[in-house]
Amino acid sequence: KQEVTQIPAALSVPEGENLVLNCSFTDSAIYNLQWFRQDPGKGLTSLLLIQSSQREQTSGRLNASLDKSSGRSTLYIAASQPGDSATYLCAVKSYNQGGKLIFGQGTELSVKP
Amino acid sequence: SQTIHQWPATLVQPVGSPLSLECTVEGTSNPNLYWYRQAAGRGLQLLFYSVGIGQISSEVPQNLSASRPQDRQFILSSKKLLLSDSGFYLCAWSVQGASYYGYTFGSGTRLTVV
Numbered sequence: 001k002q003e004v005t006q007i008p009a010a011l012s013v014p015e016g017e018n019l020v021l022n023c024s025f026t027d028s029a030i031y032n033l034q035w036f037r038q039d040p041g042k043g044l045t046s047l048l049l050i051q052s053s054q055r056e057q058t059s060g061r062l063n064a065s066l067d068k069s070s071g072r073s074t075l076y077i078a079a080s081q082p083g084d085s086a087t088y089l090c091a092v093k094s095y096n097q098g099g100k101l102i103f104g105q106g107t108e109l110s111v112k113p
Numbered sequence: 114s115q116t117i118h119q120w121p122a123t124l125v126q127p128v129g130s131p132l133s134l135e136c137t138v139e140g141t142s143n144p145n146l147y148w149y150r151q152a153a154g155r156g157l158q159l160l161f162y163s164v165g166i167g168q169i170s171s172e173v174p175q176n177l178s179a180s181r182p183q184d185r186q187f188i189l190s191s192k193k194l195l196l197s198d199s200g201f202y203l204c205a206w207s208v209q210g211a212s213y214y215g216y217t218f219g220s221g222t223r224l225t226v227v
Binding site: 032034036042046089095100103104105106 | 157
């Protein structure tokens with residue numbers, strides 16, 4: 001059964017700092033991996049989608065990498081801003097679970113001005 | 114472009130009352146539809162998914178049920194709410210038969226059972 005783990009659970013950084021969020025998964029049989037952002041009390045906004053055949057995806061200050069064989073992904077945020085404060089969720093579309101999206105518990109990020 | 118709508122945004126219901134949450138998708142046909150629940154301090158749990166009208170799969174035994182009366186409409190229901198049904202409910206859709214597509218989520222419904 002696929003399990004997704006995100007470390008750290010919470011992170012607080014000063015504005016301007018570059019940071020890395022980590023995601024690991026136990027079953028490498030995935031179709032893709034998605035990073036989401038969730039603001040308090042809001043729905044999920046998709047940030048980046050990486051297919052299983054890809055190594056990384058970039059959008060603005062965000063860069064996500066995928067190492068399927070080792071079951072790891074990282075989300076790199078450059079030059080963090082207070083507006084980046086949110087919970088970041090990693091999810092894998094698991095082949096062996098019928099294509100269902102399996103989530104990690106999230107990393108709560110606080111960027112202080 | 115495709116959009117997904119959920120309503121209501123917030124709901125406070127007494128224990129034992131019925132529940133109906135609605136989700137609709139626009140701009141696509143025959144989507145896969147999903148209901149997730151996010152309890153306080155916990156991750157997202159898949160409750161139900163549907164690959165077509167009238168086709169519902171349940172992931173967790175519980176007090177809730179789901180229905181898909183139309184292609185792009187997904188409803189989450191309960192006959193009698195429990196305190197443990199409180200949480201944040203999210204609807205999502207994905208393209209059917211295309212494993213490379215990601216999921217798109219709605220804005221969620223905050224349900225408080227009192």
